[in-house]
Amino acid sequence: xxxxxxxxxxxxxxxxxxxxxxxxxxxxxxxxxxxxxxxxxxxxxxxxxxxxxxxxxxxxxxxxxxxxxxxxxxxxxxxxxxxxxxxxxxxxxxxxxxxxxxxxxxxxxxxxxxxxxxxxxxxxxxxxxxxxxxxxxxxxxxxxxxxxxxxxxxxxxxxxxxxxxxxxxxxxxxxxxxxxxxxxxxxxxxxxx
DNA sequence: TATTGGATCGCC
DNA sequence: GCGATCCAATAG
Numbered sequence: 001x002x003x004x005x006x007x008x009x010x011x012x013x014x015x016x017x018x019x020x021x022x023x024x025x026x027x028x029x030x031x032x033x034x035x036x037x038x039x040x041x042x043x044x045x046x047x048x049x050x051x052x053x054x055x056x057x058x059x060x061x062x063x064x065x066x067x068x069x070x071x072x073x074x075x076x077x078x079x080x081x082x083x084x085x086x087x088x089x090x091x092x093x094x095x096x097x098x099x100x101x102x103x104x105x106x107x108x109x110x111x112x113x114x115x116x117x118x119x120x121x122x123x124x125x126x127x128x129x130x131x132x133x134x135x136x137x138x139x140x141x142x143x144x145x146x147x148x149x150x151x152x153x154x155x156x157x158x159x160x161x162x163x164x165x166x167x168x169x170x171x172x173x174x175x176x177x178x179x180x181x182x183x184x185x186x187x188x189x190x191x192x193x
Numbered sequence: 194t195a196t197t198g199g200a201t202c203g204c205c
Numbered sequence: 206g207c208g209a210t211c212c213a214a215t216a217g
Contacts, residue, residue, distance in 0.1 A: 083202075
């Protein structure tokens with residue numbers, strides 16, 4: 001497979017633009033077990049200081065350090081005592097914004113994914129931010145990892161014709177009014193309808 | 194040091 | 206609707 005890793009410049013664009021632009025791109029993780037890949041079909045923007053739902057809104061902390069760093073790096077955090085979520089850091093260094101990757105359509109290494117997470121329905125494999133971390137092998141070790149080189153990166157891809165829709169973000173208790181979640185309309189792997 | 198609640202998920 | 210499960214952030 002020819003690699004077309006998204007350049008760091010891609011991650012400098014406004015966060016909501018990046019959230020939409022990431023739809024249809026491919027997240028790839030090279031692991032000892034094999035290469036895992038999935039098409040990004042659902043994302044959410046988290047807009048830093050002005051966004052009460054964003055982890056960085058109340059200032060710089062050890063957890064949010066990666067979000068304050070340079071663009072094109074991972075922000076992986078642990079939550080609910082058992083789940084990881086994966087974000088890509090956007091905007092220049094010092095501007096703590098990110099895009100949460102909420103759902104993938106499995107593309108490569110599906111058997112490995114199924115081994116990592118025993119689940120009957122293949123649609124349930126990657127249709128949520130914590131689920132996709134399990135099957136893609138993403139955990140705290142990849143926090144702050146650079147996404148423009150292996151083992152974890154995002155590839156450009158010829159875009160299939162698709163419509164993007166914007167809806168409220170999921171699972172937050174503040175700033176619920178914003179339509180900062182986007183997904184590929186009609187895609188079966190989106191986490192919720 | 195103690196308390197609180199969380200960018201979730203799967204089962205009831 | 207609810208419990209699991211633990212850690213980060215905040216308050217004391």
